[in-house]
Amino acid sequence: MQQLDIIDLQLINELQTDGKQSIKQLSQKVNLSITPTHERIKKIEANGIIKKYVAIVDPELIDRSLIVYCQITLLKHQDAAFKEFEKYINSLDEIMDVSYIAGGYDFLLKVIVKDIKEYEYFILHKMSQLKIISNIQSSFVIRQLKNETKITVK
Structure with missing residues (x-):
């Protein structure tokens, strides 16, 4: 399993709250530039921590x-x-x-x-x-x- 640091945890929590946020918005929230933020998200996805993105219907x-x-x-x-x-x-x-x-x-x-x-x-x-x-x-x-x-x- 991938070792998660505080930024990874923030990204996971943010994406669970709103999976439609842009990489730019996420990068601002975790105080990283766009490229490292995107790379972290891809790594989290590749390791299966984030399984998929869905719309939650009422x-x-x-x-x-x-x-x-x-x-x-x-x-x-x-x-x-x-x-x-x-x-x-x-x-x-x-x-x-x-x-x-x-x-x-x-x-x-x-x-x-x-x-x-x-x-x-x-x-x-x-x-x-x-x-x-x-x-x-x-x-x-x-x-x-x-x-x-x-x-x-x-």
Whole structure:
């Protein structure tokens, strides 16, 4: 892993706050000239610390206001079942986030859909296609209190 100094950390934090900042703006904020600032960013990207740049969309403004967390349990805890599950869920646009977890369930999914009818369709016509699922437990978000993408680095 790349050794990060204070300027690298500042650049990472700045880019997480606003990935559309120009190299010139960033160079002024970290008190470096443009070329070394650009080289540092390229090095950070090349080392995989910054994976990609994205636009964060407000789901409600695109008619996707229902957020559901699904706890999934598989019938069998075998490598083939996990691979089948992973391949299938990666094909579903409604699923925003998937974590393999320890505890009472195998996976935690974050699903974003238009409404309860669309969620019902998602469960009955998409998730039910996987015969390796033994249980789906759903928790519906009433209101999000915090939803951050930035990981503050120090």
